[in-house]
Amino acid sequence: MTDPVAVAEELAPKLAARADAHDATGDFPAADVADLRGAGLLGLMVPERLGGLGAGFATYTRVAQALARGAGATALVFNMHASVTGALASVPEDLARQLGAGDAFFAQRDRLLAAAAQGALYGVGITERGAGSRLHALRTTYAREGEGYRLRGRKSTCSGAGHLDGYLVAAKAEHAVDDPDGPVSHFLVPAEAIGEVEDTWDVQGMRATASNGFALDCHVSAEALLGGIEGVAGLLAYGLPQWLVASYAAVYAGVARAAVDAGAAHVAERTVAGQEGGLGQVGWVRQRLGRADAQAEAARLTLEEAGRLVDHAPGEPATNAMIYRAKLLSGDAARDAADAVAEACGLAALRRGHPLERLVRDARSGPVMPPSSDLAADVLATARLGLDPVHGTDVRPW
Ligand SMILES: Cc1cc2nc3c(=O)[nH]c(=O)nc-3n(C[C@H](O)[C@H](O)[C@H](O)COP(=O)(O)OP(=O)(O)OC[C@H]3O[C@@H](n4cnc5c(N)ncnc54)[C@H](O)[C@@H]3O)c2cc1C
Numbered sequence: 001m002t003d004p005v006a007v008a009e010e011l012a013p014k015l016a017a018r019a020d021a022h023d024a025t026g027d028f029p030a031a032d033v034a035d036l037r038g039a040g041l042l043g044l045m046v047p048e049r050l051g052g053l054g055a056g057f058a059t060y061t062r063v064a065q066a067l068a069r070g071a072g073a074t075a076l077v078f079n080m081h082a083s084v085t086g087a088l089a090s091v092p093e094d095l096a097r098q099l100g101a102g103d104a105f106f107a108q109r110d111r112l113l114a115a116a117a118q119g120a121l122y123g124v125g126i127t128e129r130g131a132g133s134r135l136h137a138l139r140t141t142y143a144r145e146g147e148g149y150r151l152r153g154r155k156s157t158c159s160g161a162g163h164l165d166g167y168l169v170a171a172k173a174e175h176a177v178d179d180p181d182g183p184v185s186h187f188l189v190p191a192e193a194i195g196e197v198e199d200t201w202d203v204q205g206m207r208a209t210a211s212n213g214f215a216l217d218c219h220v221s222a223e224a225l226l227g228g229i230e231g232v233a234g235l236l237a238y239g240l241p242q243w244l245v246a247s248y249a250a251v252y253a254g255v256a257r258a259a260v261d262a263g264a265a266h267v268a269e270r271t272v273a274g275q276e277g278g279l280g281q282v283g284w285v286r287q288r289l290g291r292a293d294a295q296a297e298a299a300r301l302t303l304e305e306a307g308r309l310v311d312h313a314p315g316e317p318a319t320n321a322m323i324y325r326a327k328l329l330s331g332d333a334a335r336d337a338a339d340a341v342a343e344a345c346g347l348a349a350l351r352r353g354h355p356l357e358r359l360v361r362d363a364r365s366g367p368v369m370p371p372s373s374d375l376a377a378d379v380l381a382t383a384r385l386g387l388d389p390v391h392g393t394d395v396r397p398w
Helices: 004-025 030-038 057-070 072-089 093-099 103-117 232-239 242-269 283-312 317-350 355-363 373-384
Strands: 122-125 141-145 148-158 166-173 184-190 212-220
Touching (some): 004 072, 030 072, 072 103, 072 355, 148 166, 148 184, 184 212, 242 355
Parallel strands (some): 122 166
Antiparallel strands (some): 166 184
């Protein structure tokens, strides 16, 4: 059987070779995605019976880290696709049937997963201006229409928008849009049903993710409702947060490691006037590199433990705490390691074309992506203090 981590490690240098060009133009990394498709990685989370590799969460985190060491933006597009396919593949059938999901849902789920194994690419549209990714505050709505649903609204940020075959869209029940406790559901919307994509993504880092916005006013079939039951988005966010939280952690743990690697490569070959042996002879430069290495490894180990727990004890409080720790530590490690190492390397690392220059910008998104580092820390402390995770503080996480 193919080892997907080895496949990703083999692809990473190819992605790295294109990363600067993609970053400079902000173009969607089509050649990278074609490579992922060719290598079968779009089917990573798809069960083997449907033509995929049948990976678990821990394997996903290793694959995403390996890809991110090549190109963070491509790894982020991959992470969104893996989140959709991974969440779909891991729906516990008994529980879903108990909650009311019927045969039509399972048939549709299998079709979507089989299509991913054949190369279809999916993305996630949750974020809206004003609401961010706080599900309870979304203004995109769904309402029953005939046999299916009508979706209306506008999403501000969706990695890969305009290049996807399907969009996972989070929407709130129209009748309860002003109620913070109103039901929120996920729909898998086919590309043809999405309105015009706004080509507005021009940001500091992770430029090659094409994280554009789009408008929605479309009818979707009843099977587009993920899980086959309304109102599960909030339950998943609080109860099984791995895909919403720790999937990004894998990308930023990889970015943190890439920053250490790029710093070490620069330090090893850089000569300094009057300092025989080069930059590596300067004590504080080594210290910065050493601290960055420790931070990147602490993030990786926490993520590894989160992956192990997700695969063996999903939904347990200890698992969910490890998921939030992994996101917090990875986002911070990427930002801190890239900043510290780049500063130690001097002006060269600030010049366009140097890998660290891009990594510093890419890494800034780590603590911002949901849940932000501040929010992840708050969720951990809320649990530690025994407060209600939804209503127990002044900030409602999702
Ligand atoms: C590279 C990249 C790729 C992305 N890709 C996707 C994607 O594919 N799909 C997608 O859906 N989204 C995507 N996003 C968007 C991402 O999910 C959002 O950046 C995130 O949800 C935060 O939203 P925001 O940046 O608008 O911040 P805001 O929600 O505006 O928050 C800004 C700050 O204010 C705080 N804040 C504001 N209001 C409140 C409040 N009421 N309660 C508590 N705190 C508050 C926040 O904690 C934060 O510190 C991407 C973002 C990046 C950077």
